[in-house]
Amino acid sequence: MDPVLFLDYCGVAVFAAAGALAASRKQMDIIGFLFLAGATGVGGGTFRDLIMGVPVFWMVNHDYVLIWTATAILVFFTAHRVESRYKLLLWLDALGLAAFAVMGAAKGLSVTGSPIIAIIMGVLTATFGGILRDLLAGEPSVLLRPEVYITAAVGGASVYTLGELAGMPLLFCQLGGFLVAFVIRGGAIRFGWRIPRYKSRPGRRPEDIP
Template identity: 70%
Template sequence: MNPLLLLDYAGVAVFAATGALAASRKQMDVVSFVFLASVTGIGGGTFRDLILDVPVFWVLDHAYVLVCAAVAILVFLGAPRLESRYRVLLWLDAVGMSAYSALGAAKGLAATGSPVVAIVMGMLTATFGGILRDLLAGEPSVLLRPEIYVTAAMAGAAVFTVTDAAGLSDLASALLGFAAAFIVRGGALRFGWSIPAYRGRPGRRPEDIP
């Protein structure tokens, strides 16, 4: 099997696990586990394919949905054994985001040939599933956490795009992109790395505007 395809399945599985963990924190039923795992696992890739106007990947290969369902059931059975599910969720999200930043860039580059589109697609693929998960589960959005997140996805997508242009194989570029994103996001989780935030005057409330 193509190594990139295996990495793609792994990314879907890890992201699906974060969706199922979010469902466990809200004490949902098994059907909700499967739904949230599937939305998280395939949401980013679906958004990417719709923007690129290419066939949606899981419609062509139903195995992706089956992977999400299997992971959801495993988490449903095993989540109570995890003492800190939110911490596990964040680290698994870092792994899934890192994989998807490179794979999304690869698919964007293959579809358009544009490095700019490749980086944007890597960022969207890597972050959209997690955004949907947090929105549906009522969890604090990963985008609102102080640590670096989207920047890590951009780093992974950029490293893939640059190394691919330099002539490295798709697999080598994907692994380097994954490593770059995970180092940045992992460092953010471990050491609290962040980018300076906006410090200006906060916006006025609508009712205060004349």
């Protein structure tokens, strides 16, 4: 199997598993599992393809539908065996983010030829599914959490894109982008890495700012 396609399949599977785990935390029925698994697994890629005006990937290759469906059913019957579903969700989300940062950048670069657009597409592909999952599940959005999230996707997509532009071997670019994104996001989960946040001037509350 093409390693690029394999990585894409893995990304859909782990993101779908994260969506299904979110459904288990809300004690949804099997339809809720399928819906959240699908939205999380292919939401980012769907948004990317619509923006670029290309055929939506899972409508062209129905294997993706089978992957998110099988993953949702598997999690439905096994989620209760997991001691900490939230922690597993975070790590699955990190794996999916790393894979999709690379895949989104690769598709953006192949369609547009622009490195800037490639990085943006990598970030959208990697993060939109998680944002959609949290919105649908009523969880605090990943965008509002203090630890690094989008920055990890930017790092992975940038490393892949720069490697491609430098003429590096494709596998090296893919692994490099994946590892950078996963290490950054994994460090945020494990060690609480975060970037500085905006703070109001002393003596002024945020609600007092016009």
